[in-house]
Amino acid sequence: MGKHFLGFALVSTMLSVTTTGFGQSGNVVKYHATMKDVKYVYGVAEPVAHVKSGDILETNSVDAFGNAIQKPGDSLSLVKGDNPLTGPFYVDGAQPGDTVAVKFLDLQVDGDQGVGALVPGFGALNETSYTPMLHTPLPEKIWFYPIDHASNTAIFKALDSNFSVKIPLHPFFGCIGVAPAGGEARSSIVPAEFGGNMDSPEASVGNTLYLPVNVAGALLYMGDGHAAMGDGEVAGTAIEVPLRTRLQISLIKGQKISWPRFENENTLMTVGAYRPLDDALRIAFTELVGWIHNDYGLSDVDTYELLSKVAKIHLNEMVDPNYVVIASIEKKYLPAKKK
Amino acid sequence: MGKHFLGFALVSTMLSVTTTGFGQSGNVVKYHATMKDVKYVYGVAEPVAHVKSGDILETNSVDAFGNAIQKPGDSLSLVKGDNPLTGPFYVDGAQPGDTVAVKFLDLQVDGDQGVGALVPGFGALNETSYTPMLHTPLPEKIWFYPIDHASNTAIFKALDSNFSVKIPLHPFFGCIGVAPAGGEARSSIVPAEFGGNMDSPEASVGNTLYLPVNVAGALLYMGDGHAAMGDGEVAGTAIEVPLRTRLQISLIKGQKISWPRFENENTLMTVGAYRPLDDALRIAFTELVGWIHNDYGLSDVDTYELLSKVAKIHLNEMVDPNYVVIASIEKKYLPAKKK
């Protein structure tokens, strides 16, 4: 026991120092994304802009359909590619083995409408390309969600009956990640060790996301804005919207993590992304045991036991090529952080 | 589409009527369970008491270890069987095809101490009997949790360091279920269609649990009291305690459900119990689509879409022979219930 935990201790110390540093103002880097320069893979590509550790990045994203679905009658055949990504942003000085931290300062729906869709071959209760069956697929359907900025809600309107209801907005990036390790390039629909299509509502204001740096400059991408999403994203889409955002980017030198992590003042959150969900959960929890063991000094079995009593699980999505589970613990249940 | 939903409509109407009826006082049936008359399977057995629809049942349960672990030095070898069950209670008039409703009126920890344990061959991050590997198993460990009734907390005390922390109590039955269908009898460690070891914190005050009746009298069992539990119950145990309880039992005649359901004033909750978690989630969500479609009149695809935007998932446990996921929706997102 203890195997998972080598080399974490310094990470946590540095993460702590860096988090404190977020309060300092950095330069503001502005970049406006359009469909002309979106990307469809996380990988090595020409940066659209450079940021320095501490900088504020102001940018935007088109929606998961490349803004192609605008009005009744528009069909998915208009979509050129799923999850067009803004980026990559080159983090100056970032090298493999470092960690990049992204603090979500502001996220706003960039428009007056969101879109939801039933996509044949996609969804937790559909047969899909990776869980294929012999049934006739469920048919394509599209729902439009007017955004009411005043009440901060989106409106669901049933297609088959006369019913509508307001849904509170919780804007977040469905996609945020960096270039993968080992020379891989991964589709914008995939979540994995490099982040990506995690569909984590945790990628939102108030939280900081840590991502492993795998290539020089880290190469940060984001997109797939969601105005709101149910746990599991079971039908395959959230309320898909363009977003405007302000992020603070920080670089943590010489510290390595294996999977993405989120943190805020009160909570530690670890990401597991794989199939089946059983393995996504195992990844998230071994990561959380390792984090606590190294930064807060509990033994691994004490940590395991404590998590069995107070951990929370957030099942983000079960529809993408990998499924995503977040394990978390409130810091109030932990000893003081190690110096 | 629509296949899952035949025959649900009347259930919901009846459930509605019955729920209203819970306010009425019934007779009080009292039964005191001891280790002399616990059971270790959900199945057909001599009833320990009879209850009528509307009756209040006051009873108790021993802990998951049969109260065998009391002090440092006690080992799991003292445990005669896992999850000893109180019951069965015979619900007068219940016949296969009916539904029994259990409203949790009161739950109290019946003692001053809870127990947690690392059980070799059990746990989400252990190799287990159903996910066996070749490693040396993690060793047995036991934690004792003093219960502070005044502050309504239990105290975690680390074994390997000098750390303790208070955990708020949320008492619930890890096990509650009825005799299975088809002449089966199932171990008290199994959750399935008949309920059982669901390890659902939803089995607690404020909620009503619906269970399918499979045999005459339904034959209700309960046990495995938990003072508090983390999502996933990842190390294999909660804070295991004896419980005292007051429940109201109601019978819904001629109405059939396939899987357990929970409900309260604000929320519909459906249970899926299987492996892998992927399938548990699919069960819970198809059940929820069916419930909403039948009782609230949304089409199945509108329901699926809406759930993708506002559903909640509670991953109860990933340690028992079947894993348990609860899918839920707040009623505020639904149309008015059908008459």
Next chain:
Amino acid sequence: MGKHFLGFALVSTMLSVTTTGFGQSGNVVKYHATMKDVKYVYGVAEPVAHVKSGDILETNSVDAFGNAIQKPGDSLSLVKGDNPLTGPFYVDGAQPGDTVAVKFLDLQVDGDQGVGALVPGFGALNETSYTPMLHTPLPEKIWFYPIDHASNTAIFKALDSNFSVKIPLHPFFGCIGVAPAGGEARSSIVPAEFGGNMDSPEASVGNTLYLPVNVAGALLYMGDGHAAMGDGEVAGTAIEVPLRTRLQISLIKGQKISWPRFENENTLMTVGAYRPLDDALRIAFTELVGWIHNDYGLSDVDTYELLSKVAKIHLNEMVDPNYVVIASIEKKYLPAKKK
């Protein structure tokens, strides 16, 4: 390491002795099963006959549909219960902790026709009760397979075109098992530690099946005869037939196994039955490592390595409530058996 292997050593020695003993002739016990006395669960029930260790049992089974599907136009609605079982047979002297060995001496298709069916909600490429989806189910279909005893074949006749082809017969019991442990009773469609609906073509002439004894008399059941079956039994049925059989039953006292095993002159075979297939495979292989380690004296890591080079996997079925994988090794790759 080594944990899985305690207490196996004597088993193997005894198994060896007993296997030798199969050559001796025992008494012949004859029992004719009809639909009047079939059972639908593996559990404790009144024995239909007693057998002594070494006895020959001559008996028969109805088909998986209770012989209810006989001619075009017959539908699954005629079926009273799936997999009606012949038995139970009480093995005199068998006690929990013993092992019962069943040697398949003869198996004959008991009739001139087999049946295959597409059962809504059942099958590896269908949505099912445990992998539910929102699609319209595949419709019920029934195929009849004339048996040609002269050529020892069954004839597949396409429903939607004018094509037929002969399939060689390989008769075996889809169901064979004993009463489960711990007071459980399990449906005749379930395979698990007690055997049951393993759908193993290995349950056929030339092989010996070992089953753990969990209750006094073991209580052996069999049924679900198959004239032939593809790997995976993917559409949910084999060529379903009544069978006549001759079996030799032996009792191995004081020796305990955890999961069913098959053996013949050349091969060791272990059964894993669970979901997902990943876990069924892990069970089968840890069992095989344990068997080899204990009976043939290779270290566990040497065994693991050797299996990675020469093991065979037979994926029996992926359609029942648990999935079944058999791992095997030819004995020619092993050291001499320990005395």
Next chain:
Amino acid sequence: MGKHFLGFALVSTMLSVTTTGFGQSGNVVKYHATMKDVKYVYGVAEPVAHVKSGDILETNSVDAFGNAIQKPGDSLSLVKGDNPLTGPFYVDGAQPGDTVAVKFLDLQVDGDQGVGALVPGFGALNETSYTPMLHTPLPEKIWFYPIDHASNTAIFKALDSNFSVKIPLHPFFGCIGVAPAGGEARSSIVPAEFGGNMDSPEASVGNTLYLPVNVAGALLYMGDGHAAMGDGEVAGTAIEVPLRTRLQISLIKGQKISWPRFENENTLMTVGAYRPLDDALRIAFTELVGWIHNDYGLSDVDTYELLSKVAKIHLNEMVDPNYVVIASIEKKYLPAKKK
């Protein structure tokens, strides 16, 4: 139903024509791979050679460890990267939507020794990076397998006892694949739609492999030679060897497949690669249903039923990031191929 099958019909016709064409001799392209020019991802890279449809390719591969493990005492720390790949080979004229066919004419172990290893964090009975647990990992171990070219065998020698046994050689490429679709680049340890680390013993003499073309030139890679492998490759390695090979490459224009396929005179074989095994199996079988439906004219439900009676499943591996299952049927069970 029928959804999976659009656009297959012409593929099959063309495949048929092309297969016939294999008999014709093409030019011979020779390329000698060394560790200086191996690749570690399937993706777009500078071709090492060009081949025309019909050409014979004579080349070689280093072993999965880059030939770094040569003698007792060598450790995995010497390995620079897993599964170094020979290639890519540019197939002249290949464009996305085409299919490339690789016929295995000759495969020879290129040396006198093979290597097997227990790699911490890798293997079906080990905790791994994607099925992590809290146990102490199994330790690294290495086995050397002398190759006896005269008897066409490799020799397993136990590390912990004095036992050795000969294993017949069956040389094949563990890795063979093309650049993935959608701009992805995938690690040489991954099997997926583009082929890759399928660990399929089917990639051997007598069979033809079909791969989808995703980029101009297809970009064919191969490596990870295996002298012999058990089903499942359960400990994580086969008998790892360098290989020499002769392959015939053919291009099938304008025909598209979704997943790799194998074929020989007698058998149709389809590949499914994903997690869990359940989904790999579903992929392989829906592919096989589609192939038969389109090329042999059976309806999809007749095909499904027939496969349930005569299909074979070969579980190639359960250790890589995706698991691989091959579903197959002997052509003797099929109608005449459609013209």
